[in-house]
Amino acid sequence: MRPVAEHAEAVAALLGPTATETVPLAGALGRILAEDLVSPMALPPFSNSAMDGYAVRSADLADLPAELPVAADIPAGRTDGPALDGGTAHRIMTGAAMPDGADAVVQVEWTDAGTERVRIERAVAAGQNVRVAGEDVTAGQVVLPAGTVLGPAQVGLAAAVGAGSLPVRRRPRVLVLSTGSELVAPGEPLRHGQIHESNGPMLAAAVTDAGAVAELLRFVPDDVEQFLGTLDEALAARADDPVDLVLTSGGVSAGAYEVVKDAFTDRGITFAKVAMQPGMPQGLGHHHGPTGDVAVVTLPGNPVSSLVSFEVFVRPVLRAALGHPQPGRPRVRARLAEPLDSPPGRRQFRRGRLDAVDGTVTAVGAPGSHLLAALARADCLLVVGEETTRVEAGEVVEVWLLDG
């Protein structure tokens, strides 16, 4: 069987970093900066008052109380910048530019708040209540390095240095297509032997959650012509805005009706048994579609196998394509609350719940790859190595945090 790491590398080789595109600040949240953001300006751009009060020469306050004529009024946003003459004060508001000649601000609470003349009760040191130009950012400084995930504070900083838009990596575009003659759309009634299609909505949500753009195609039965027809029609319709990755689920196992395998074998996709549980049957390669080659990853059809395979192989690759600084899930180590068996020669990914306070992790549900309710209760994957067939309670295992 193919080692997990080898298959992961092969999937990673399918998808390079996406191109850079420019988005307005209003659409930048959650995107990843593609280039260093260099500030063209200092922050603050000019020295300004940290208080509402009076700009003064601190030396003029040697004798207290001092009374000074108020020579100008400087609200925030005043752009003509009148200079301060010695022996006078300017009334000044928070954020307003410090006048030339002033070296400190007396906060209004220490004065009589006069508008013609002001009586000042307490002295200030030179520099007091002044925000100095450039003390936050200097012109030419890299304020946000490439690879920064843009949150509210980063958006605010970009705006402050004047960036109305930002270069970010284009979101990879992913087509999701489930296969299976047993599938019926959620909301429609089932006959005996049928189940609702759940992999498509689940994988589309996982693609979106990874930061990519998901397009969910209508699932197809186990019919090679319908499968290839649906796929090629969808690719042709997107010729102007090409698809980066096709993600199929189902039809890759050892049965008699394996539509994905039947359609793709000897046509650019290789199938392999990967040494893991769940998720053994995997495939990848390039499909020669109507608009050229497109990368394909074929996931197994059992829902748990499908999502676990996505976590192990696809999510980190999508995030790496986006330039994410941490493409993988956060990993911690935790003690197992209850013993666990694991098949020899396969890396087992069990669904778990982590008790971060205790530092313990418990498997949720049995290993069966059809147990979707247990998957939905899990907040982590619990990883047992290929060589291990039994982990006792209290032993330490690797844990992947699914909400990180």
Added chain:
Amino acid sequence: MRPVAEHAEAVAALLGPTATETVPLAGALGRILAEDLVSPMALPPFSNSAMDGYAVRSADLADLPAELPVAADIPAGRTDGPALDGGTAHRIMTGAAMPDGADAVVQVEWTDAGTERVRIERAVAAGQNVRVAGEDVTAGQVVLPAGTVLGPAQVGLAAAVGAGSLPVRRRPRVLVLSTGSELVAPGEPLRHGQIHESNGPMLAAAVTDAGAVAELLRFVPDDVEQFLGTLDEALAARADDPVDLVLTSGGVSAGAYEVVKDAFTDRGITFAKVAMQPGMPQGLGHHHGPTGDVAVVTLPGNPVSSLVSFEVFVRPVLRAALGHPQPGRPRVRARLAEPLDSPPGRRQFRRGRLDAVDGTVTAVGAPGSHLLAALARADCLLVVGEETTRVEAGEVVEVWLLDG
């Protein structure tokens, strides 16, 4: 001064839980389930094969190798469910319904894979390779409780139990409006005394990140008529789809030109000094707008004060309105890497970086509420209580994780 907790309670009282709306599965990612999801069906809905192979009566495999006629072929999705007669086998695929009369499945790898007759090399126990109806979910079971944050696995489970759409809390609609005569849009040139408007894009991103819908209005100068005119025009334009909250920034301090304070004082909004740093000047209440009363929170104008106030007062309330199970940021305790001073009588929120491996936290940048670059480097807030004026290195402080 008003205690932080008292102001937080007052803000919380402004916004109740939003109404329930129904969204299709494709739009459910990240939303919060408003009602328990009860499964109308069992999962699996019928007992089915866990393997590609042959459905048999295990008792027929007493003598090995056994050879049985293959009486039927059951691919996944076959709906007519032919029963199995003793002494025969049905070829069956993974996920296909078990025939009545069969009690186990022999995987194809243990057979000669025959289609007319099959030679079976190994015995199976009753129940082997069978997924029993209802072993994942029983009909009537609550599969996702109200308050569940819908991730990929939860979307998949909802689809599996047949839910084509889900009831979720409506996203609160928040108008964001910055004030200040010094403001210029990012991308436009500055004159001396002017700065780029950064609070609006930053707060809109923070609102979106909290799960609400942000609408950023064009900022206004320190002019009461323009401020109220802009606000009321925006509210009137949204009469059919009302706004849940107005969030202003700036104009609430002690200066001579405090547009938000001037516009709102004695008009339904109360202003208070809250015992915190940054973020002392705060206001809240209801504005009597053209379409009725609307909740208002007025944040201070310094960018760091504005975002910290949002974190402390607004984000948890928006998430509570959405029914989020954990409205607040995750809180941990960590040892301070370097000593820290804090003003008496005020709860200080410093920007920090957490070293989770070491369990230490370091303040990023000085306390100044204009230091946006330091805020953008922070991954946590570090909280120092009102009674504390000095924390030594190695002492433990409360930390709010900003990426949690």
